[in-house]
Amino acid sequence: MRQLIWVLIGLAALAGCAPEPSTSLRDPKALISSASLFDSARFGGTWQVVASGVPGCSGQQNWAWDGVGAYHVTGTACALSAQTVDERVVLTGPGGRLAARTGFGGEPIFVMWVDQDYRIAALGTPSGRWGMILSRQSPARPDLLKAAREVLDFNGYDLAKITP
Numbered sequence: 651m652r653q654l655i656w657v658l659i660g661l662a663a664l665a666g667c668a669p670e671p672s673t674s675l676r677d678p679k680a681l682i683s684s685a686s687l688f689d690s691a692r693f694g695g696t697w698q699v700v701a702s703g704v705p706g707c708s709g710q711q712n713w714a715w716d717g718v719g720a721y722h723v724t725g726t727a728c729a730l731s732a733q734t735v736d737e738r739v740v741l742t743g744p745g746g747r748l749a750a751r752t753g754f755g756g757e758p759i760f761v762m763w764v765d766q767d768y769r770i771a772a773l774g775t776p777s778g779r780w781g782m783i784l785s786r787q788s789p790a791r792p793d794l795l796k797a798a799r800e801v802l803d804f805n806g807y808d809l810a811k812i813t814p
Contacts, residue, residue: 675703676778680806684745684760685771691715692768693746693761697784700770700795701814702728704780708814711735711784721748729754729780746773755779763801770794772801781807 676682694715699708709726716722720740727735737753746761757775764771770790774781783790783798790798803809 674778675781675807675811676774676802677806677808678778682760682774682776682805683762684743684747685762685764686745688746688761688764689768690719690721690741691717693764693771694721695786697771697786698788698790699726699728700783700785700788700790701799701812702780702782703811703813704728704731705813707732708788713739723750723753727754728782746771762805763798765794765797770798772798772805774802774805774807778807781812783812 694713697711697713699711707726707728709728711723711725714722720738723739724736725734727733735753737750739748739750739753739759741747742749742758746764748759748761750756750759755775757777757779760774760776762772762774768786770783770785772781772783781802783795783802785794799809799812802812
């Protein structure tokens with residue numbers, strides 16, 4: 651009986667050391683980039699969530715640029731769940747690097763890519779906890795959607811987990 655108790659204690663200790671299941675949408679070893687020619691004012695406005703790591707999540711996001719260094723973002727988050735967001739998102743670095751206090755999981759936000767005419771954008775976070783594609787129209791133009799998905803793939807995202 652004593653041996654059984656020690657075996658069970660040992661198994662419990664080992665279970666505590668097991669890595670947690672990965673909830674990341676991207677390979678953590680992959681490099682991630684942000685849009686180097688990001689224009690804050692042009693990014694502002696209304697976007698439709700056309701694909702995200704939250705299956706079936708869709709909706710609208712409004713990114714109201716304050717002209718100084720931040721957006722007031724409202725709408726459907728589609729980052730970690732279908733929750734809504736109503737928060738100030740601050741431009742923190744070169745390219746499309748942003749931060750929210752609690753919205754979008756409170757993680758750094760990278761605008762990895764936006765097309766030249768600001769019709770579609772690929773956003774995510776270095777941890778890979780969330781990723782999404784925003785489009786000015788829904789449904790998105792197929793060629794632009796394909797390009798945005800290629801950018802997510804290039805940045806290590808598992809495209810099977812980024813769905814409409």
